[in-house]
Amino acid sequence: MQFFRCRICGDVFIGTAAPSNCPYCGGKAKYLVPVEQWVDENLAITELSEISRQNLEKALHLEVDNTPFYRDASAKAKTMKLQGVFKGLAKVENEHASVIQKILKCKFPPPNPANSTATDDDPENLRLAHEREIEASKFYARSSVEAIEPRVKKVFLALSEVEADHIRLENELMQS
Numbered sequence: 130m131q132f133f134r135c136r137i138c139g140d141v142f143i144g145t146a147a148p149s150n151c152p153y154c155g156g157k158a159k160y161l162v163p164v165e166q167w168v169d170e171n172l173a174i175t176e177l178s179e180i181s182r183q184n185l186e187k188a189l190h191l192e193v194d195n196t197p198f199y200r201d202a203s204a205k206a207k208t209m210k211l212q213g214v215f216k217g218l219a220k221v222e223n224e225h226a227s228v229i230q231k232i233l234k235c236k237f238p239p240p241n242p243a244n245s246t247a248t249d250d251d252p253e254n255l256r257l258a259h260e261r262e263i264e265a266s267k268f269y270a271r272s273s274v275e276a277i278e279p280r281v282k283k284v285f286l287a288l289s290e291v292e293a294d295h296i297r298l299e300n301e302l303m304q305s
């Protein structure tokens with residue numbers, strides 16, 4: 130067994146081999162390193178630029194709303210498959226909120242109730258989830274370009290890639 134640590138979320142995975150994606154934040158395999166090679170890259174950020182702060186704050190709200198939306202969609206799901214899918218996505222989005230919150234060094238804001246409730250209809254929840262992921266992925270890609278700090282650039286790019294994976298997964302589920 131080995132210990133791998135994620136360069137995006139900082140969490141540790143124990144297993145015989147590195148997984149294809151971080152089990153916590155969904156980051157790609159390239160971000161998973163043996164624990165002894167891990168460094169806390171957040172320490173390189175001394176002061177956040179105004180644009181990065183604004184984008185990180187918006188991202189935090191987005192993730193904080195997406196987490197209960199997915200939990201609710203999971204609780205209301207009519208099939209075991211969707212119950213699991215939404216549960217998995219809730220975990221990942223919650224981890225994203227935590228990644229962003231560590232950079233901002235702030236408390237978790239409360240979710241916006243108007244933005245964090247799912248419907249009673251599975252296909253509609255999948256469609257809404259898909260819209261959320263598209264918005265997040267585009268916004269993170271743009272925020273990565275706008276960021277001046279290498280660490281913020283990297284985190285936004287990694288999150289954008291994860292949300293793009295979710296879009297592909299949801300596309301497949303909507304077509305099945």
Ligand SMILES: [Fe+2]
Pocket residue numbers: 135136137138139140151152153154155156
């Ligand atoms: Fe991670």
Ligand SMILES: [Fe+2]
Pocket residue numbers: 192221222225265288292
């Ligand atoms: Fe996310």
